[in-house]
Amino acid sequence: MDVPLEETPVYKVKSYKSDLKPIWCPGCGDFSVLSAIMRALTELQLPPHQVSLVSGIGCSSRLPAYSTLYGFHSVHGRALPVASGLKLSRPDLTVLAVGGDGDGFSIGGNHFIHACRRNVDMTYIVMDNSVYGMTKGQASPTTDPEWPGSKLTPDGPGVAAFKPLEMALSAGATFIARAFSGDPLEVARQICEGIQHPGFSFVHVLSPCVTYRPEQKTWRERVHEGFPEPTDDRREAFLRLLDDDAFSTGILYKGRTGAFQPHAEATTRAVALGDQFVI
């Protein structure tokens, strides 16, 4: 990590932690993501009141209230436009968006691909558990087509799994990474780098749902450092993904980018705008 810790850091991990007790099940992967976010912010010594954390709806989307950041627990699937509007109008803030795989890739899929294109300078952390935790266990876009665990799709969803990293790359994202929530240091590292990256940063976190996908306990064995170093070459990134088993971790891609930020500098008084209508 290339951010040196200040000698006596002003903000400690607990500066970012609220008193609210998470509603998550014991063992849920999201706990680690919460602490990884706090660790990353501590690392960067960002004042809590200058960071904002936006989410949609889902277990994972409950995260903002567990922090002392300015949070927005919005509606299902809409974290990214809320975060974009905030960052565009308040470029002085550090803006993070968080949520689940259903929130981000199913109902929020359109915002996801357009956020990748639009490249607003913010960091999006998806806690992917391949399931809808909050609504008690239905298939999400990243669920295996054969998974028989949901009453809604008793024969399995039957649809090819969504590939978040490929989609992000095709859609134009300029920072793409994957981590496992069981490795919160790596999650924190990626978030740090994502925050520092000028543009839209996508951090895909494999975050097990112990309740509806207990078999995800084996993820710990399956993940492997597949992307030891980021590439800045899109072709190379695609090639890496074509060999990806969906469990490669690391920062895949860091493109050269100018973030989207319309110029906004007042040159006129509002009332003077009426002059253009004078006959």
Added chain:
Amino acid sequence: MDVPLEETPVYKVKSYKSDLKPIWCPGCGDFSVLSAIMRALTELQLPPHQVSLVSGIGCSSRLPAYSTLYGFHSVHGRALPVASGLKLSRPDLTVLAVGGDGDGFSIGGNHFIHACRRNVDMTYIVMDNSVYGMTKGQASPTTDPEWPGSKLTPDGPGVAAFKPLEMALSAGATFIARAFSGDPLEVARQICEGIQHPGFSFVHVLSPCVTYRPEQKTWRERVHEGFPEPTDDRREAFLRLLDDDAFSTGILYKGRTGAFQPHAEATTRAVALGDQFVI
């Protein structure tokens, strides 16, 4: 084309043509797409009443009423779910969906990527003119970031152009092709093959808007046969796209696929279902 014409075809191009006069501007690329669709249906000798044509909203989405097919002019961005519901519940029909780049990639972007994944056996034809024609000339997802032609984005949209073929491939589409509306025979050929392909077929048609993008007249010179033969190898397809200048035409990719079609065969009488509640 591998469909032999019957000796005396029952259906002629005009069998598919309604009396309604298109509202399109003279010279609009969509005229050719309309006739290409009819040509493809003639080629396949599909009875008009067994074909259904669903669209969203936009200039291009006006197309269904100009045919004698069973049409559904739905709302902006929703052609694909309407078409999917129809095809799933009526697998006996041939189902086509058509629309514009705004309809399909902007407001309809989520349905697009999920239709690619879901792989319902239908053919989706997007008339891409890199502009919102119907609302008088705003940037669409496929518009060049620098295009200054819209009052809504006077400095250009400033957002990287959406790559329909890459997106479709990443999202899991199994038939991907691109044609130029100025070559209606090729459009028809691709539609024929798309209809015959068992699964979701995406035909991306570059269809100029002569009114809001008159410079698209140069497209004729820019298109080139970039995909002479379809590949069935996803990696190869990606590699082709990485070298694509957005004007390569031809069938890019034809994957092996089983279309999504839940099994539906009545084995029980509806009233008998109540028996499961008997104490």
Added chain:
Amino acid sequence: MAHTSVSIALTGSGGAGVMTAGQSLLDAAAKAGFYGLMGRTLGPQIRGGESAALLRLGTHPVQGTDDGYDIIVAFDWGNFARFHDEMPLNPGSVVIADPHNGAVPDVLAPSNPHVVMVPFHDLAKGIQGGRVNMVGLGLIAALIGLDQAFLIERLSRQLAGKGAEALAASKAGLEAGAGAAAAITGVAPLSAPDPARGERWSLTGNEAAGLGAIQGGVRFCAAYPITPATDVLEWLAPNLPKVGGMLVQCEDELASINMLLGASFGGTPSVTATSGPGLALMTESLGLAVASETPLVVVNVQRGGPSTGIPTKSEQSDLNIAVHGLHGDAPHVVTAPLSIGDCLFTTQWSVYLAESLQTPVIVLSDQVLGQSRAIIDRPADIAFIGRRRVPETLDASYRRYELTADGISPMALPGMEGASYTAEGLEHNPFGHPSTQTNFHEEQLAKRRRKVEGFDYGDPWAMTAGDPDADIVVLTWGSSTEPAREAMERVRAEGRRVRLVAARLIAPVPVDRLTAALEGARHVVVVEQNHSGQYCNLLRAHMDLPGTVHPLHRPGPLPLRPGEIVDHLRGL
């Protein structure tokens, strides 16, 4: 003195197994011949945390909750304070708690219950593989006079395959509980059930809605999960294929409503289920269903609003959006089931209405109807099956949106030969060709209104009960009906004359029928569970209600209770 109904709450955290115990109790009571009802309440934790099973058992059909609970069995006090208001006590209630969990919470003190300490955990520990919930079950069965044999039968089936020890442990638990019950006095048992009973069903309102949809002819469902509607979908998913249909899980509600439009355009009656946030996403396309005259049914299982609100609790606050949430003048049909069992009838009838009228129908169920389980008499056969008017012949003269007298135009289906049409959301002429001409717009607006307003909805439009000539009318819709009915019966038992009008047809407001039903009323008490009196306002907008109107409404999450309504009626 024996009771005809008893209300029982079982509460405990995490592993106490209150839900399983509640379910077993309900099932056993049903087998024994009782009627019953069970709801659930859960804390905010996704898993574990505090929860309670809320039961009411009776010798007569009970589909609404009582004012309070006669028996509370608390395995522990968890975060009891957080939901104690969901468990008010009746006078003379008994609270049975484990002494190890400390004193009974202060919040219970005002009700001054009879408190009995039973060492559930110790008793369970004394049994090899023993569980507190079995001890609780045995205790309750003994108190209310439910023959343990029914519980054992239920448990044997449930534990089949888990080995003889498991059953033995459960039996021992029941025994221990029964033993503990011996020391408790003052709880009156239930009267004996009616021996001449017919077939009974055990189902939730959400299951009933699913069955009603299929019986009405639905063969296609596309949906996106949302609490508290998901179980409609989870019931349909395995059952639709059995009748040749299917359920598709969609990427979002925009997709689901539009898949329905496609399937219905193809001739397949279609349904989806959702709740407020999902319904809000569907309104644009519901407008398309109105304009293109495409039938479909949306079962909206209401929850606390606005916004994400209170997803797990009930409220009747989506009436406004259901009736008025579409842009433009977009007449359509809104219905509401009157009870858990009636979710079957109303949903089936709604499919029939949608198909007959070629219009979207929104069914306003709610969490308390949808997720509570009731024991009901086998529902009568329902005559209403969706049938769509199709053209007899199809040729070039075919007009999809023909101006018929009743406003309903024959709908050709893809595959029919001879003519075709394009379903249209733009305003159109009778052929369906887009047009901005004044006359076409006025004709089509009038036609679409005529068909839904002029239709003969018949008797199902409402359920009436009580004294037909009473000058006090209790007017309800949806889930406010059962508590109001019970309130009415109590007040009638006091010698007052009251009638009940419970509307199944919310929109179009059946002005003539309502006027007739309310004739002679001097007091109209409009009961509903929301903050602003949405139904009362809707009625006022469309008709002059007779006499004095008493809006009686409050929001969720607490269910409406007969007592609140009784208080109001007594004051008239």
Added chain:
Amino acid sequence: MAHTSVSIALTGSGGAGVMTAGQSLLDAAAKAGFYGLMGRTLGPQIRGGESAALLRLGTHPVQGTDDGYDIIVAFDWGNFARFHDEMPLNPGSVVIADPHNGAVPDVLAPSNPHVVMVPFHDLAKGIQGGRVNMVGLGLIAALIGLDQAFLIERLSRQLAGKGAEALAASKAGLEAGAGAAAAITGVAPLSAPDPARGERWSLTGNEAAGLGAIQGGVRFCAAYPITPATDVLEWLAPNLPKVGGMLVQCEDELASINMLLGASFGGTPSVTATSGPGLALMTESLGLAVASETPLVVVNVQRGGPSTGIPTKSEQSDLNIAVHGLHGDAPHVVTAPLSIGDCLFTTQWSVYLAESLQTPVIVLSDQVLGQSRAIIDRPADIAFIGRRRVPETLDASYRRYELTADGISPMALPGMEGASYTAEGLEHNPFGHPSTQTNFHEEQLAKRRRKVEGFDYGDPWAMTAGDPDADIVVLTWGSSTEPAREAMERVRAEGRRVRLVAARLIAPVPVDRLTAALEGARHVVVVEQNHSGQYCNLLRAHMDLPGTVHPLHRPGPLPLRPGEIVDHLRGL
């Protein structure tokens, strides 16, 4: 006898240039000191096809259309039949047509106009680079007594850079037209304009709304184009940056409304503009704005509904969805501008209301207000600027959703140090922590209702005119106001006493103010342009209107005309 107002329609297909001519005429008349109004109507073709410029010029402010047109200049008859009903004729009208285009269409015969043939095409052909529209302009100017110098001045500016020949050709065209006018008798010229006039503006309602938003404090807009709202956005796009703001084009309306939520959460007053279909997509997130108490303004420029409906024509049929389209009990504010010029005031006031009340405000403009251009007096300065209540100090005791007396709670903004909060769409306690507890739900529902219902909206709630004590009250909202005002003046000129109450505040229904404004009314005529009388029904739901209520409503696409209202008023 000279007229104080004259209505002129120019119609022709494709290249006839009627819109340019209409615009030049309006501009020139404005320079000459007249007031005026110009609307457009277009056939279904995307480009070319038939079109008409519809003007009204007057010596006094005119912001509504007259009953009919005094002069129709038809360069050809294109598909005139398709929109002839948009161009009714006044008694004594003159229709001026090119003989080469054949006879005047039959549809005009019933009005029995004075028909004059002018060979526009021949006259234009006779001029090097001549165009028919210039001939038409010269003709009209001569007929109505508009000094050609004003037209020439306008054309010189417009053609600057196109070379001297272009201007010469235009001048020659004007001359030719003036020459042809000499032969036409019976058209009374306009009276002279008021010489003591002040500054005047030329703008459309959509531009006015954009300006009002910025003047109210808006610095952020996120939007998706839709007819007829796009021009609000197209005006904002280049103007917001000048005041340090920005406009973002979004992927859809779900994104735009949610970007607004984000920007507003950050403290930036925000607006979007849309029309029915887009509004429908926004309602879920508008509910979030209500629950999270995030201010924002949606300018909804109404068009014909339902569904895609008639995108290019006006209607007032989105009131229902604007007021009731959110799920749950979701009180918010709905306003409506009363005229083209008032789009400025009402939008600015709406920003002020949104910011003051921390609530979403929906502004119900419509196509006829939004897309017509008017010449108006320079608008008075507007005192209403959005100001949000922020906490004075911020520490651990901070409660974002504190239960204040007026229901408005100080809103901390990101960047403020000392405490923070999470904006919440789940029901919550005053800190914003999610809770399902009854008391929090009731308190927060009551607070959110209290703040919008208890607010002092002041005088802008409505505009009143006419005889304050008249027993006939014409009650309007939005664009039905100008025709109703004109109707009132006509009937008053006949000696009847009438008053006008034009509501800017639609929801919450200002019951007390309305009651006071309607006091003494024996007839309340509620005028609106939709099929079901949405405003009348809303009022009925919330209050007892005095006297006899006369709902006077019909759908678009034709604008409401004073004459229809006069007919009704005469009948009272």
